[in-house]
Amino acid sequence: MxxxxxxxxxxxxxxxxxxxxxxxxxxxxxxxxxxxxxxxxxxxxxxxxxxxxxxxxxxxxxxxxxxxxxTGNFTELFANQERPFGRWFVNTLVIGTVTSAATVFLGAMAAYAFSRMRFTGRRVGLLTLLLLQMFPQLLTVVAIFLLLNFIGDIIPALGLGSQLGLIMVYLGGALGVNTYLMYGFFNTVPTSLDEAARIDGASHVQVFFRIIMPLVTPILAVVGLLAFIGISSEFVIASVVLTDPDSQTLAVGLYSYVAQQRSENWGVFAAGAVIAAVPVMTLFLFLQRYITSGLTAGGVKG
Incomplete structure (x- = not known):
């Protein structure tokens, strides 16, 4: 029962x-x-x-x-003649795009060399790149200021107040970690493809551009996205290098709205922050399909 x-x-x-x-x-x-x-x-x-x-x-x-x-905050944001938000927006896009593209290209070439070529100092170079990332760029602000001030006396286009000088500083700080990230992804590409191409008479340049680059597109997209996001929100170094208001980026320019205590421009600042997030969101959505595969495959140890 x-x-x-x-x-x-x-x-x-x-x-x-x-x-x-x-x-x-x-x-x-x-x-x-x-x-x-x-x-x-x-x-x-x-x-x-x-x-x-x-x-x-x-x-x-x-x-x-x-x-x-x-929409008063958005209207005031674009109507203010003393604070050219439109110019800041364009400056951020130009600096971010140029730096991201250069970071991806130079980092890919360095990662290809470390992954496919065997030369004296290869392991020491990889460890040095990894060690340098333990020290943030914030610690080098004084050195960057003095270096650009000295270079500006010789080459004004690379000195203080120049966007090209800021791009060079960003490139120096981003190549290390991005090269190491791409190095792990390059190791996942079988070397048999390189050997077959070289048997057919291809050079290192042809192997790099025609075979390797199409296969590592996910990590290139991830590195470019991370570089663009970091540059768009970077404040300390940009505020030191860019002294002219017309050459400043969004992060530096928008800070002027809330630099004073008890400021009544928080609404305008928030409006600028919303508009500044649009390029990052657009790029993220455009590269979304590459992000997961690019981050996971780069963790394979080679």
Missing amino acids: STLTTQATASTVPAGKAPFGQWFKATGWRHLVAIAATAFSVFPLLYVLSAALNPTGTMAGSSSLFTEFG
């Missing part, structure tokens, strides 16, 4: 559905963590967007989300 009762009770439980406690212990708690992490990440973005649309322009007036709506 008890056996028949147990079987009848078990038959009332829908097939394929576990009890709530068992489901929560196995996978349910992950959903709660994901929801909490999403809310934690989205709230600052909503707050900035609310402040950008709030016409009061102060942080105190933006304490409640989306209580008032208006």
Whole structure:
């Protein structure tokens, strides 16, 4: 009789559905963590967007989300003649694009050399690149200022106040970590492809551009994206190098709106931050399909 009762009770439980406690212990708690992490990440973005649309322009007036709506902050952002937001936007795009492209190209060539060629000092060079990344660029601000000041007396186009000088500084700081990241990805490409191409008479240049580069597109996209994001939000070095307001980037220019205490330009600052995020979001969405494969495959040890 008890056996028949147990079987009848078990038959009332829908097939394929576990009890709530068992489901929560196995996978349910992950959903709660994901929801909490999403809310934690989205709230600052909503707050900035609310402040950008709030016409009061102060942080105190933006304490409640989306209580008032208006485009006055965006209008004032582009109408201010003393603070050329449009020029800052173009400067950021130019510096970010040039630096990202140069970082990808130079880093790819260095990674190809470390991955495919055997020469004296190869291992020491890789360890040196890795060691240099332990020291942030912030520690070299004084040295960068003095170096560019000295170079400016000889080559004014590379001195203080020049965007080209800032690009060179960014390249020097980004090549190390990006080269090491691409080096791990290059090792995942079979060397048999190189050997077959060289048997057919291809040179290193032809192997690099026609065979290797198309195969490592994911890591190139990831490096370019990370470089562009870092340059768009970098403030300290850009504020030291770029002294002319017309040559400044968005990070440096927008800071002038809130540099003073009790500033009433927080709404304009938030509006500029929203517009500044558009190129980064656009590039991220365009390169999204390469991001996962580029980051995971680069972790293969070669």
